[in-house]
Amino acid sequence: MTTSEQLFEKAKTLIPGGVNSPVRAFRSVGGTPLFIKSAKGPYLYDEDGRQYIELINSWGPMILGHAFEPVEKAVRDAIQHSFSFGAPTRKEVEMAELITNMVPSIEQVRMVNSGTEATMAAIRVARGFTNRDKLIKFEGCYHGHGDSFLIAAGSGAMTMGIPDSPGVTKATAADTLTAPFNDLAAVETLLANNHNQVAAIILEPVVGNMGCVLPEPGFLEGVRTLCDQHGVVLIFDEVMTGFRLAKGGAQERFGIKPDLTTLGKIIGGGMPVGAYGGRADIMQLVAPAGPVYQAGTLSGNPIAMSAGLAMLHHLNEHPEVYTRLDAIGEKLTTGFKAGLQKAGLPYTINQLGSMFTLFMTERPVANFSDAKSCDVAAFGRYFHAMLERGVYLAPSQFESLFTSIALTDDLIDQVIQANEESLLVMMTGSPER
Numbered sequence: 001m002t003t004s005e006q007l008f009e010k011a012k013t014l015i016p017g018g019v020n021s022p023v024r025a026f027r028s029v030g031g032t033p034l035f036i037k038s039a040k041g042p043y044l045y046d047e048d049g050r051q052y053i054e055l056i057n058s059w060g061p062m063i064l065g066h067a068f069e070p071v072e073k074a075v076r077d078a079i080q081h082s083f084s085f086g087a088p089t090r091k092e093v094e095m096a097e098l099i100t101n102m103v104p105s106i107e108q109v110r111m112v113n114s115g116t117e118a119t120m121a122a123i124r125v126a127r128g129f130t131n132r133d134k135l136i137k138f139e140g141c142y143h144g145h146g147d148s149f150l151i152a153a154g155s156g157a158m159t160m161g162i163p164d165s166p167g168v169t170k171a172t173a174a175d176t177l178t179a180p181f182n183d184l185a186a187v188e189t190l191l192a193n194n195h196n197q198v199a200a201i202i203l204e205p206v207v208g209n210m211g212c213v214l215p216e217p218g219f220l221e222g223v224r225t226l227c228d229q230h231g232v233v234l235i236f237d238e239v240m241t242g243f244r245l246a247k248g249g250a251q252e253r254f255g256i257k258p259d260l261t262t263l264g265k266i267i268g269g270g271m272p273v274g275a276y277g278g279r280a281d282i283m284q285l286v287a288p289a290g291p292v293y294q295a296g297t298l299s300g301n302p303i304a305m306s307a308g309l310a311m312l313h314h315l316n317e318h319p320e321v322y323t324r325l326d327a328i329g330e331k332l333t334t335g336f337k338a339g340l341q342k343a344g345l346p347y348t349i350n351q352l353g354s355m356f357t358l359f360m361t362e363r364p365v366a367n368f369s370d371a372k373s374c375d376v377a378a379f380g381r382y383f384h385a386m387l388e389r390g391v392y393l394a395p396s397q398f399e400s401l402f403t404s405i406a407l408t409d410d411l412i413d414q415v416i417q418a419n420e421e422s423l424l425v426m427m428t429g430s431p432e433r
């Protein structure tokens with residue numbers, strides 16, 4: 001037994017499924033999750049001392065590579081002044097100023113502790129602002145584990161086959177309307193059938209949580225226009241794309257201005273942080289400025305703010321990070337496509353900047369039902385073949401991969417080589433694990 005296997009056996013007796021977040025359990029790919037001991041730059045090290053090239057990077061935050069020195073130093077410095085005060089700090093003001101500079105649609109911002117908290121608060125504010133109850137989300141988009149969002153949800157919910165979670169009341173579910181991603185006509189129909197009842201439309205402008213799915217030309221613009229026509233608050237959930245696709249997120253890349261934005265992942269530099277913000281007239285409704293209640297004992301935590309500030313400052317001041325990430329994404333995609341061609345597999349790759357997914361399907365993937373056409377058994381074999389070759393992917397077909405700037409050209413070549421070999425192993429049908 002490996003150390004990971006021993007730890008997992010014990011974990012399963014103490015923690016539901018042995019993990020603190022579902023996708024980590026390797027359920028959809030089979031086998032035992034690796035227990036991670038440490039990481040540095042482009043590498044992850046497990047409890048058995050094996051080294052892996054990182055293509056998840058903590059689901060996004062490690063965009064500058066693991067244990068990036070300026071972030072590490074900021075945390076070390078901050079720790080000397082105690083860890084939490086439950087009172088306002090200078091760093092929170094700096095953080096708010098930096099976020100509003102980097103993401104111009106955000107005029108005011110509130111810090112929270114996770115992406116889930118950010119999206120739950122954002123829809124509450126949108127409901128308070130419009131005095132309406134309903135919400136439109138897209139099938140396969142994931143917005144954290146708030147009750148309202150566990151309807152046709154992506155990410156782990158999709159991977160585990162539970163996109164509609166038990167435990168969500170019928171009343172809550174009834175207020176969440178869903179449309180296929182990239183289907184503007186479906187949104188129009190929902191708005192017409194629920195006249196003056198829809199408070200918000202929430203979406204991932206580039207989806208990461210059913211695998212990487214791009215908005216078709218005109219889709220985001222169309223949603224923006226419909227929101228304006230119907231008095232609906234447009235929420236971009238940029239927990240994944242924020243500070244990743246550009247310093248101002250997907251909204252900068254596509255030139256669309258949402259009313260509210262939710263942030264997470266990169267914003268904490270690896271610490272548990274989220275944020276929501278947007279138009280000042282909407283954010284002024286948040287307590288204590290206004291009547292919509294939202295609070296948090298550890299919100300704006302000084303250690304977390306220090307890590308996040310160091311991360312965001314670096315991204316804000318080094319635009320070459322994004323040029324490099326785009327180049328890495330393109331080089332990987334080109335190499336993966338060549339691998340598919342050699343293996344004679346007509347599979348689909350979606351990519352934008354540092355986000356990409358190899359979908360085990362011949363169909364172009366533009367929405368949830370396209371994504372669901374993938375051969376997940378083949379993905380499981382491929383996943384383990386990659387792991388065997390020292391490449392750590394997301395343990396699910398329905399996730400995007402995330403690169404960091406720590407990925408050198410040599411490492412990219414190694415990953416491309418591993419992909420070629422793994423596709424061949426996958427086709428023989430026998431998992432290596």
Ligand SMILES: *Cc1c(COP(=O)(O)O)cnc(C)c1O
Nearest residue numbers: 114115116142143144239240264
């Ligand atoms: C990860 C994610 C969330 C949830 O964030 P947590 O910090 O895991 O609660 C919400 N929305 C999107 C788009 C995400 O990718």
